[in-house]
Amino acid sequence: MCPASNSSTRWCPTPEQVMILEEMYTRGGIRTPNASQIQQITAYLSLYGKIEGKNVFYWFQNHKARDRQKLRKLLNHHHHHLLSYPDSRPPPVLPQVSHYSSVGFLPQVIDLIYGK
Amino acid sequence: MCPASNSSTRWCPTPEQVMILEEMYTRGGIRTPNASQIQQITAYLSLYGKIEGKNVFYWFQNHKARDRQKLRKLLNHHHHHLLSYPDSRPPPVLPQVSHYSSVGFLPQVIDLIYGK
DNA sequence: TCACTATGAATGAATG
DNA sequence: CATTCATTCATAGTGA
Numbered sequence: 001m002c003p004a005s006n007s008s009t010r011w012c013p014t015p016e017q018v019m020i021l022e023e024m025y026t027r028g029g030i031r032t033p034n035a036s037q038i039q040q041i042t043a044y045l046s047l048y049g050k051i052e053g054k055n056v057f058y059w060f061q062n063h064k065a066r067d068r069q070k071l072r073k074l075l076n077h078h079h080h081h082l083l084s085y086p087d088s089r090p091p092p093v094l095p096q097v098s099h100y101s102s103v104g105f106l107p108q109v110i111d112l113i114y115g116k
Numbered sequence: 117m118c119p120a121s122n123s124s125t126r127w128c129p130t131p132e133q134v135m136i137l138e139e140m141y142t143r144g145g146i147r148t149p150n151a152s153q154i155q156q157i158t159a160y161l162s163l164y165g166k167i168e169g170k171n172v173f174y175w176f177q178n179h180k181a182r183d184r185q186k187l188r189k190l191l192n193h194h195h196h197h198l199l200s201y202p203d204s205r206p207p208p209v210l211p212q213v214s215h216y217s218s219v220g221f222l223p224q225v226i227d228l229i230y231g232k
Numbered sequence: 233t234c235a236c237t238a239t240g241a242a243t244g245a246a247t248g
Numbered sequence: 249c250a251t252t253c254a255t256t257c258a259t260a261g262t263g264a
Contacts, residue, residue: 010244010255032249058245065250066243126240126259148252174241181254182239 011055016048021059031064033057127171132164137175147180149173 013021024030024041033041033056042053129137140146140157149157149172158169 055244061249062243062245124260128260171240178239178241184253
């Protein structure tokens, strides 16, 4: 979020800018805008506040990366499998890790702690 | 501390979880666990209380970052004149484009948003 | 209630 | 693109 007193050096998008960016991402399907797209988007968003091309560039990169991040989004809820979800659930790209046997995984954690 | 009955929004690690995490950090040397490590750690720590993968992820990120931060300030205190600003890096790789016509670009952005 | 600290969470910016 | 780093926001806990 953007503090009122922005003494920061990094870009701080306004709510409108975020809204538009997300709209472009979700509804527009934009993932990796090219140079001219970035330029146009930047020009448009600058109507709502200071912004540069690199901000747009990074925003899409980060958004896409975190959208499908194996961390935080997929690592989390292990199986909320079938629960009356009529639609297509998010891609189960679960970082399929070894099923640890009830006897096997504890030692693995020990290894994690003390190095292997 | 963690309240027994938490209506909290954010993760509140139990003392055991913190202890184990710090053990992994210091003795195990774990700094940035990968996806499968995070999974295993999460599974193990869930024996001591509710926890998700992202909590583990963030815990290590923060712990490492604050270690660096501490070290940085320490170094800064000793020779603060030598410490460089974080922004002394090469300019971001920017798809720099020239110019857009002030009349023509807005409709194009609309197209970008809603598809063309 | 306010000030302050520790720390979980988030995200912009980079790097390789 | 994935991964990591730096910095900031947000909030629980605490003391006065």
